[in-house]
Amino acid sequence: MISLAFIALIPAVLAAQAPQFVSPQPFGPTAVSPIYVGANNGSLAKSPVVPGKVFDRFTQVWIENTDFEVASTSTAFIELAKQGILLTSSYALTHPSEPNYAASVGGDFWGMGDDDFYSIPSNISTVFDLLEAKNISWASYQENMPTDGFQEYNYTQPNYLNSSAPPYTYWVRKHNPPVLYGSVSTVPERLTKIRNFNDFAVDVNASAIPQWNFITPNMVNDAHDTDIDFASDWLESWLVPLLSNPNFNDNKTLILLTFDENESYDINNRIYSILLGGAVPENLKGTNDSTYYTHYSILSSVEANWELGSLGRQDTNKTVSNVYDFIASTVGYKNLNVTGNDIPLTNLTGDIPGPLNAQFYVPFSAPNVNATGAGGGPVFVASNLNTSLTPQVQPAPVNLTASNQTVPAAVTGITPGAPAPPAATHTTSDAARLAGSVAAAFAAGGVALFML
Numbered sequence: 001m002i003s004l005a006f007i008a009l010i011p012a013v014l015a016a017q018a019p020q021f022v023s024p025q026p027f028g029p030t031a032v033s034p035i036y037v038g039a040n041n042g043s044l045a046k047s048p049v050v051p052g053k054v055f056d057r058f059t060q061v062w063i064e065n066t067d068f069e070v071a072s073t074s075t076a077f078i079e080l081a082k083q084g085i086l087l088t089s090s091y092a093l094t095h096p097s098e099p100n101y102a103a104s105v106g107g108d109f110w111g112m113g114d115d116d117f118y119s120i121p122s123n124i125s126t127v128f129d130l131l132e133a134k135n136i137s138w139a140s141y142q143e144n145m146p147t148d149g150f151q152e153y154n155y156t157q158p159n160y161l162n163s164s165a166p167p168y169t170y171w172v173r174k175h176n177p178p179v180l181y182g183s184v185s186t187v188p189e190r191l192t193k194i195r196n197f198n199d200f201a202v203d204v205n206a207s208a209i210p211q212w213n214f215i216t217p218n219m220v221n222d223a224h225d226t227d228i229d230f231a232s233d234w235l236e237s238w239l240v241p242l243l244s245n246p247n248f249n250d251n252k253t254l255i256l257l258t259f260d261e262n263e264s265y266d267i268n269n270r271i272y273s274i275l276l277g278g279a280v281p282e283n284l285k286g287t288n289d290s291t292y293y294t295h296y297s298i299l300s301s302v303e304a305n306w307e308l309g310s311l312g313r314q315d316t317n318k319t320v321s322n323v324y325d326f327i328a329s330t331v332g333y334k335n336l337n338v339t340g341n342d343i344p345l346t347n348l349t350g351d352i353p354g355p356l357n358a359q360f361y362v363p364f365s366a367p368n369v370n371a372t373g374a375g376g377g378p379v380f381v382a383s384n385l386n387t388s389l390t391p392q393v394q395p396a397p398v399n400l401t402a403s404n405q406t407v408p409a410a411v412t413g414i415t416p417g418a419p420a421p422p423a424a425t426h427t428t429s430d431a432a433r434l435a436g437s438v439a440a441a442f443a444a445g446g447v448a449l450f451m452l
């Protein structure tokens with residue numbers, strides 16, 4: 001036990017920088033937890049397995065806002081890298097969070113440069129269209145989301161780290177890719193695939209985890225409101241035990257552990273990413289892969305594995321969509337060698353024209369229907385898509401802000417109480433963030449736990 005005298009010497013800010021991890025799952029990741037407001041809703045139906053060329057299941061876990069160099073000094077990440085392939089040239093696409101999540105399933109971030117409430121038109125296709133065309137099951141598992149297919153901007157519940165502190169916002173819409181797309185949010189059957197962690201526990205026990213999964217830990221466990229040490233503790237409590245659970249990880253499972261973006265906007269957007277799971281060949285475990293990858297590689301690798309069609313977006317742009325090397329060599333896909341100064345600078349924010357950029361607005365265009373992605377199949381053409389709206393025929397970008405307008409997709413779809421402006425947490429430094437209201441709840445908790 002540390003003496004009270006010693007604690008008195010710990011400056012408040014130091015205590016604030018050492019929030020202590022508490023698992024919201026007292027009985028582990030495979031048991032329902034009373035701490036989650038969202039009740040279990042029964043397990044998913046088991047679907048027939050559609051075999052892939054390299055893996056039969058792909059599960060991605062996204063952590064937040066950490067520079068490559070910071071993650072690479074974290075014990076949990078170092079230990080996990082020994083069990084998989086460390087991707088040393090893996091990059092996020094822009095800042096802040098939401099555009100990176102949106103791009104991971106839609107093949108573009110549509111010019112988005114903020115974390116606002118968006119609902120992307122239903123004729124814009126996603127990876128879910130490609131997967132469902134081949135009967136490949138999918139789910140998005142969202143920690144602390146209250147009900148399946150929840151569509152509000154965020155969700156606030158009792159604070160489980162400190163029950164006398166004010167309620168806390170553990171779940172946010174911006175970290176849940178499928179709900180950002182109208183092609184999912186207007187289809188009840190698809191909404192049932194956006195599930196909470198109590199559903200995950202039941203699905204895992206029923207051996208009903210789908211073939212494609214997106215996992216979003218809550219705002220403290222994913223390092224967004226905390227730091228890499230907190231996220232490491234969560235990984236030890238959640239991912240590490242699941243790696244030896246055959247219902248989660250078998251010899252045909254590929255797991256990607258990655259970050260949405262780095263923390264420092266003034267350097268390029270390199271993130272720490274590891275490929276894990278039984279599908280990683282034994283001889284590659286503990287090795288590095290220096291091929292250039294981005295979040296679009298997630299799409300192209302999945303397309304290559306199941307010979308899917310493509311979205312005809314950046315998933316078919318060879319520069320930014322290299323297929324994970326051990327998959328590329330198995331399926332015979334030729335990657336581009338992008339190194340040094342050829343690596344695009346993707347630490348830009350809000351200055352890329354697009355339909356979700358109010359200052360450089362252009363309408364949504366159709367995908368390039370003539371493109372071929374790594375899976376070789378056709379470009380998916382959504383219903384109500386006007387294929388003649390190619391990028392070439394689009395008008396020049398206009399500044400909607402200058403005429404007091406917002407982008408149409410920010411106000412259409414199912415809106416919450418108000419399409420609220422984002423909390424600009426990404427633009428503040430670690431210290432400023434931790435000194436903010438979030439830290440208040442942690443500060444005392446940190447001191448209390450030092451005494452144990």
Ligand SMILES: *[C@@H]1O[C@H](CO)[C@@H](O)[C@H](O)[C@H]1NC(C)=O
Pocket residue numbers: 133134135
């Ligand atoms: C998907 O499943 C449906 C219903 O079982 C079946 O009719 C269809 O042929 C399947 N499609 C593919 C590509 O296997």
Ligand SMILES: *[C@@H]1O[C@H](CO)[C@@H](O)[C@H](O)[C@H]1NC(C)=O
Pocket residue numbers: 038039040041146147148192
């Ligand atoms: C369970 O599913 C039903 C039907 O989709 C939905 O109305 C309900 O909100 C869900 N409950 C939870 C806890 O997600």
Ligand SMILES: *[C@@H]1O[C@H](CO)[C@@H](O)[C@H](O)[C@H]1NC(C)=O
Pocket residue numbers: 250251252
């Ligand atoms: C993979 O797992 C299956 C099912 O458990 C088993 O039959 C098979 O032998 C395993 N293959 C390898 C290469 O370990």
Ligand SMILES: *[C@@H]1O[C@H](CO)[C@@H](O)[C@H](O)[C@H]1NC(C)=O
Pocket residue numbers: 265266267268345347348
């Ligand atoms: C992006 O990163 C590059 C390379 O480190 C740096 O020169 C540039 O200033 C950064 N851009 C921004 C907008 O911070």
Ligand SMILES: *[C@@H]1O[C@H](CO)[C@@H](O)[C@H](O)[C@H]1NC(C)=O
Pocket residue numbers: 317318319320344
């Ligand atoms: C492909 O990606 C590169 C790097 O971001 C970019 O410069 C280029 O314009 C993209 N090509 C297309 C057709 O979008």
Ligand SMILES: *[C@@H]1O[C@H](CO)[C@@H](O)[C@H](O)[C@H]1NC(C)=O
Pocket residue numbers: 337338339
């Ligand atoms: C990729 O390009 C770099 C720089 O030109 C070169 O050093 C490296 O050998 C190339 N790698 C491959 C796999 O071709």
Ligand SMILES: *[C@@H]1O[C@H](CO)[C@@H](O)[C@H](O)[C@H]1NC(C)=O
Pocket residue numbers: 367368369370390
């Ligand atoms: C696709 O190919 C057709 C036939 O060559 C052509 O008419 C059309 O303009 C092309 N579309 C795009 C988006 O390049």
Ligand SMILES: *[C@@H]1O[C@H](CO)[C@@H](O)[C@H](O)[C@H]1NC(C)=O
Pocket residue numbers: 121123364365366384385386387389
């Ligand atoms: C998508 O659908 C909307 C509504 O029908 C239409 O106005 C828009 O032009 C379509 N966009 C594309 C790219 O097809």
Ligand SMILES: *[C@@H]1O[C@H](CO)[C@@H](O)[C@H](O)[C@H]1NC(C)=O
Pocket residue numbers: 359360399401402
């Ligand atoms: C767009 O208009 C707003 C409001 O007048 C202005 O602040 C902003 O700088 C403009 N953006 C660009 C890219 O010109």
Ligand SMILES: *[C@@H]1O[C@H](CO)[C@@H](O)[C@H](O)[C@H]1NC(C)=O
Pocket residue numbers: 402403404
């Ligand atoms: C935009 O709104 C501001 C504040 O409401 C107002 O002062 C300004 O005149 C408006 N500009 C235009 C172009 O409508």
Ligand SMILES: *[C@@H]1O[C@H](CO)[C@@H](O)[C@H](O)[C@H]1NC(C)=O
Pocket residue numbers: 153154155169172416417418419420423
């Ligand atoms: C949650 O959403 C409400 C209403 O949209 C908003 O006022 C609040 O700032 C949001 N809080 C967080 C932490 O995102």
Ligand SMILES: *[C@@H]1O[C@H](CO)[C@@H](O)[C@H](O)[C@H]1NC(C)=O
Pocket residue numbers: 162163164165166440441442443444445446448
């Ligand atoms: C819990 O939060 C309350 C209110 O913010 C604070 O006064 C108290 O010190 C905290 N307790 C612990 C153990 O962190």
